[in-house]
Amino acid sequence: MSGLKTNNPVIRWIEYRLPIFSFIDHAVGSGYPTPRNLNYWWNFGSLAGLALVIMILTGIMLAMQYTAHVAFAFDSVERIMRDVNSGWLIRYIHMNGGSFFFIVVYIHLFRGLYYGSYKAPRELLWILGVVILLLMMATAFMGYVLPWGQMSFWGATVITNLFSAIPLIGESIVTWLWGGFAVANPTLNRFYALHYLLPFVIVGAVVLHIWALHRFGSNNPLGIEANGPQDKIPFHPYYTAKDAFGVGVFLLFFAAVVFFAPNFFGEPDNYIPANPLSTPAHIVPEWYFLPYYATLRAIPDKLLGVIAMFGSILILFVLPWIDRSPVRSAKFRPIYKQFFWIFLADCILLGYIGAKPPEGMFLIIGRIATAYYFLHFVIVFVLSYVERPRPLPSSIGEAVLKGGGAPAPAAAREKA
């Protein structure tokens, strides 16, 4: 442990007995060397952390006002909106915070795909990230059920019914999940309990994620390892400042939606109390689930549809072993780079199809887009053998200094 330089006797007294200050310094302080060339796409990890904190804080405040019972849940949410001091604000922050959490995490994920952040030695870091995504999806799904509107009820019905596709034991599992023979009060109660629990499980997974990150440090836009101290700068103050700037921009967008379009991401049908005897004509999940929903509906077989839907995420677990190219960054992979953008477009297309009724052209496009989603991973596998990457720079420092600022004399560069 490099010594913490301070003259404050209190900090020194504590540090001697519990080295927590040097721990923080090594985690997010000046004691954490970070590649000097990180671009703004590297802001989204810390933004995801911020979103998680916002969700937990507002969630705890909402929990103090919410009633998890089918007869009171909808009204208790309306009470939060009308009677509780600032209740409308806390609920809108929580509601839209979920959407922004997913926006930030999806950008973070595609950043990793573009710059090859999942490759050795960061496979476990990537896998923990996918685990966090799955936990987020479970948490978001159960949170959406709590207001007990029409979309809550029918979303819960459709998603829990996914498990009935499991042969033989499927029906028993669904009954067990419901605690009855339909989505009802026992279901709402357990979803509330789990919705409160899972965010703290996410915190645990995030700790592991950051732990794994610090083993080898951040990847960087060039995807090459740092050669030495000249390629790195301390996290604090350089990246704390840069992350803080990113937080400001993030909050601008977030506040714009919370204050001016709080129901932009929502479905009007969820302001109708749940009715177990009438399915809304057009049920859709929240936007962040739409691509998976499109995948589910694209396949005309129940079990295979469910397998494809879960498979579309589970395949990310093995991506580090599918992509065998030694070059990380798409900057130096001219063909992979193009397929990356096609893949991103395909995911957005799937999201669009997921919001449309499953008929006519939408169904056909959905099938093609689903097939391409999985084909992408085959392409990535083949590319790692046939693609000829561009030459890599010999160090981060060289590429950075060549890129901008005062150009170093040629002779000096050769020496470096």
Added chain:
Amino acid sequence: MAHSATPAHPDDGETRRDFLYLAAAGFGVLGTAAVVWPLIDSMNPSAEVLALSSTEVDLEPVELGQRITVVWRGKPIFIDHRPQAAIDAARAVPVNDLPDPQTDEERVKKAEWLIQIGICTHLGCIPKGQAPGDPRGEFGGWFCPCHGSHYDTAGRIRKGPAPKNLFLPPYEFTADTAILIG
């Protein structure tokens, strides 16, 4: 440790220790399972949910061609007073062509009364077709708007992602025009 004596019969000692390890681990696993099971089982339907309710329905006021929905165990039950044309359409279909082969006769107790659980066997939505003016799908039965499953006039799945025909509740005719569901 230098002073610890080696057993005179090392083989015997090893066997005994192995047995103790296995027995302890086995008991640990059994004990854990015995404690975990009640926790898992507590999430299954409780006694008051399991208490079977039955629903009596008087079919007298249901006119020919009318469809009504009643509730049994929190689930919608579709009752269809089928006209002859619907029965004929259902019986004209070659059974082997169906995704879930079942004859129309197997699905009814009296041909004009089709009584089924109104929950799509795909992912649990309530299919359309009960109210006048609802879409009834390509086969004149029910249509599930969630994921596009079409059911015919016998409630059999004909097209779309649902794997099974609409399920049938247990029921019996207590009179000519009265049923007891459950």
